[in-house]
Amino acid sequence: MTPHTPPAPPEGPPVPPHGPAPITVLGRGPHPLPPGDAALLAAATLVAGARRHLEAAPVPAGARRVVLGPLAPALDAVAAEAARDGGRVVVLASGDPGFFGVVRALGERFGPRRLEVRPDVPSxxxxxxxxxxxxxxxxxxxxxxxxxxxxxxxxxxxxxxxxxxxxxxxxxxxxxxxxxxxxxxxxxxxxxxxxxxxxxxxxxxxxxxxxxxxxxxxxxxxxxxxxxxxGGPGGMRTLAGAPPAPAGWALPEDAFEHRDSMVTKAEVRALALARLGPHPGALVWDVGAGSGSVAVECARLGAAAVAVERTADGAARIAANARAHGVDVSVVHGEAPRALAALPDPDAVFVGGGGAGLPAVVAACAARARRTVVVTLAAVDRVPAVRAALRAAGLEDGGVLLQSSRLAPLPGDVVRLAAANPVFVLWGHRPGAPRRQGGVLP
CATH class of the missing domain: 3.30.950.10 (Tetrapyrrole methylase, C-terminal domain)
Incomplete structure (x- = not known):
């Protein structure tokens, strides 16, 4: 039988037995501190925390109080006290201070092995x-x-x-x-x-x-x-948080209700999604949405999505497609750019369709987008005006002519290449904006 091997100690230098005292982080709830935590607080020479925590806690009379407002000077004070012979630092925080709390900043400054964290119930x-x-x-x-x-x-x-x-x-x-x-x-x-x-x-x-x-x-x-x-599926969950992103995207056109094949083709949608970068915490506009296929796919990938469509039957179709895929898409029945005025500013915008008013729509979207605008169009004549609109809004533009051919069956169990109509995919990216921004954990 193989003898048991104890697990390796965590990486990082050990704290010497007579080295710097640990920095204690106490998660506070509305109830009194347990005896062990109260004893640590009673021995503190410096107590840091939000003003409400300092006022509610039994801070020792001789201890220095540091309000956690601007973090840098507070951390400097903690560092100076922790380095002083006999200095004992206690940091007060809400609930579990390792959950969107001060533990991250303290760990980055002092290293996790210097911290003694005692959490309470997260709010x-x-x-x-x-x-x-x-x-x-x-x-x-x-x-x-x-x-x-x-x-x-x-x-x-x-x-x-x-x-x-x-x-x-x-x-x-x-x-x-x-x-x-x-x-x-x-x-x-x-x-x-x-x-x-x-x-x-x-x-x-x-x-x-x-x-x-x-x-x-x-x-x-x-x-x-x-x-x-x-309202949810039965059984045990494996992963916490929102449902994971779908295993595939750029769904086939028949996954959406559409009129007369007026739906962004899967190959075009794949490239558009790659440029839009939808993710949790982002907001994407789908302008001239048609079937809403882009908005629905952005929502499936965790983004908030708003679809703007000028026809009433198109707006109803988008809502039906969102329901069919189990996602929420805000559908705005109106014509761009006028219908965009009341919408919240987007992180990314997809503009589909064409028409003489396309450059004006692109200009309105580019002025509001925090990160990216993606435009698809078929008419080569309108490419210069769209690029000019993107550049006029300060975006760095690029684009491709996307030509694809699908395998189509022929008699005799053979296939041919069936060419789809070529489509221009143009985009503009705001300089300095990250290629992926926002997110649930910014």
């Missing part, structure tokens, strides 16, 4: 527990110190999301953002002071959330149809 877990819902299938996004549009887009795209809010990105702003994407059904649950004397857990529609004033510290759950246990 997200507590909020879902109040509703009696599992949360292993929820997408969690933080708006603290990050661009809030990522959080808004997660709420638009996913039917079970939790937002760690921040000033200027709270329930009112989330509600207002959802009101700007019609056709996406959501309800909000606002949880504040969880477990504390002033705990409130309220379910409100987005319009009410947008109109109210809320406490400064809260958590928002954004829930859509089927977000309860009865």
């Amino acid at each position: 997200v877990a507590a909020a879902f527990a109040r509703l009696g819902l599992p949360w292993d299938d929820a997408v969690v996004v933080s708006a603290h110190g990050r661009a809030p549009h990522t959080a808004y887009n997660v709420c638009r795209a996913h039917r079970k999301a939790a937002v760690l809010t921040a000033p200027g990105a709270g329930p009112a702003e989330i509600g207002a953002a959802l009101l700007r994407t019609p056709g996406v059904e959501r309800r909000l649950v606002v949880a504040s002071d969880l477990g504390g004397p002033d705990e409130r857990v309220e379910e409100v529609p987005p319009a009410e959330a947008a109109a109210r004033t809320w406490p400064g510290v809260n958590l928002v759950l954004c829930l859509g149809p089927g977000s309860g246990p009865e």
Whole structure:
């Protein structure tokens, strides 16, 4: 029998037995600290944390207090105290400080082996527990110190999301953002002071959330149809978070309802998706959407999607295609560029179709896109005007003429090459914007 081999120790230099004292990170909830944590806090010579944590905790009278506002000077103070002979540092944080918390910044500065982390129950877990819902299938996004549009887009795209809010990105702003994407059904649950004397857990529609004033510290759950246990598949989950991205994309044209073959062909859609880069946290416009095939595929890949279509039957067809694929697409019945004015700014835009007004539509989209615009067209005459519109908006442009031939059967169990119509795929990328930006964990 093979003797048992103990696991290798973690990488990194060990902390000497008489070396620097560890930096203790205490996750705080509304209840009193357990005796062991209270003893660590009582021995501290420096205590850092948000102002509300410092005011609520029994900080020793002789300990220096450091408010975690701007992080760099606070970390400098922690470093100086931790290096001092006899210095003992305690950092107070909410819930689990390793979950969108201060542990990341402390670990980057001091190394994880210098940290002694004692977490409490994460606020997200507590909020879902109040509703009696599992949360292993929820997408969690933080708006603290990050661009809030990522959080808004997660709420638009996913039917079970939790937002760690921040000033200027709270329930009112989330509600207002959802009101700007019609056709996406959501309800909000606002949880504040969880477990504390002033705990409130309220379910409100987005319009009410947008109109109210809320406490400064809260958590928002954004829930859509089927977000309860009865709405999902049975059995055990293997991966936490949103469902994984589909194994394939650039679906065949017959995967979508369309009129007279007015659907972006799979080969063209594959290249367009590669340039658009849809992912969780991003917002993609599909302008001149037709069947909505691009919007639906972007939504399948986790992005929030808005489809703009000028015909009523086309708008209905897009909604039907989204339902058939189990995704949420906000459908706007209107003509670009006028219909774009009320929409939230996109990360990427797909413009399909043609017509004499195409350059004006491209110009309006390029002025608003944070990252990328992709345009498909057949008429060679309009290529210079589209490229000029992209460049005028400050985008770096490129493009290809895409020509493909599919295998088609012939009598005698043989095949031939059936050529599809050539299509120009043009794009513009904003200088300095990452090739993939946003995301659930920015």
